[in-house]
Amino acid sequence: MAAQRQYEELARQLSAIGAVKRGLGRGLPADCPSGSAAVLVLLARHGEMRMSRLAELLAVDMSVTSRHVAHVAEKEWIHRDPDPADKRSRILRLTPEGKAKVAELTDLSIRTLTHYLHDWTDDEVVQLSTLLARLRDSFGDCRAASARLPHPAEETTRTPA
Amino acid sequence: MAAQRQYEELARQLSAIGAVKRGLGRGLPADCPSGSAAVLVLLARHGEMRMSRLAELLAVDMSVTSRHVAHVAEKEWIHRDPDPADKRSRILRLTPEGKAKVAELTDLSIRTLTHYLHDWTDDEVVQLSTLLARLRDSFGDCRAASARLPHPAEETTRTPA
DNA sequence: TATTGTTATACTCTATAACTATA
């Protein structure tokens, strides 16, 4: 358990990290906003999947996922094939054009980070990646059922029994 | 200079960090969206300042800053006093109510992070904060004048002369 | 009746451009 002061500082840094994300976003192709890019990259990384699985990986509502997926499908970067096992579901698969787009996106993000982080050591980059992955993991199910935080009265007690 | 593979992984983690930010945002008071919160926290941290300075700290366009500031001013959390030295400028100052709101926000973010990161060590939290600060710094002036990334052809050369 | 996915609506954040007032 870290000191409150450190949590406070982390909160500040997290709130400011949007600037970096916007910086990365500005480097994206004009026809591929960040939402579309995220869909493509996840499909490349994890392989074909259903909408619900993708929504989970994106950590956004399925309605949002549906819109992003509709966009990349319009671009012919993915196909939405009916799932023979469940006619309500659709299986998302990258097309060859989609795979080419992923390659382009990967190349772009590598080039952008190489540009801005040229003076970072390999170890520092890995450390940051690792900590960010852990952070995501710790927040994990904050969208799930009982994600409501305790009220100010609760949990403020120093040492839970 | 890190390996491309590491940059690729970092890009993935950064693109996914939005989920954590949204998680933090869900904990905010209903009358204080993240844009307003950022304004208040920066004023508390750095003291009174002009719009242009705030826009720089927020790393967003001044038009965006102006809207956020208008919102917190409506709430009476800040005052916008004319700058005697330059009648075009306005000096932003927290009101007592604004300071109270900052205290509430700080408490909330600490509670949220304490909740989700209860198994992190102090050192890990500090490390992540430090790396995020450095990341922001490295991206620094990516909004500035010649922030345009070199074209695919350039900079790909391994060792610039 | 519950679940998968889509669509309609609304809200927040952001950027560009046009504008006012002052330097």
Added chain:
DNA sequence: TATAGTTATAGAGTATAACAATA
């Protein structure tokens, strides 16, 4: 003429709720 700040407009991302089709 240039700069500080505001406002209008537009675009992207997200969430909630209502809906359709299927399990």
